[in-house]
Amino acid sequence: MQPSQRPPHESYDATNPMTRIPRAAQARLLLHRPEADPQFMEALSETLPDETARLAYLNHLAWQVRS
DSSP: OOGGGSOOOOTTOTTOOOOOOOOHHHHHHHHHOGGGSHHHHHHHHHHOOSHHHHHHHHHHHHHGGGO
16 A cells, blocks of 8 residues: 555544554654644553653654654
8 A cells, every 4th residue: 555545544533442653753743733643642641641751752753754
């Protein structure tokens, strides 16, 4: 499947209980707009209660695209 043919991110699907780790581009978006994926951000907040740790994790994901 080509990247342009992939379905849009389905983070709001209540029937899918699985929370996926966002790709680097999605992580950059979440750094600035956490409401873009509330399900993932809720799971991340439960896992990493410290805001600094959450931002560091998202920043790490965002930088993976450059390496």
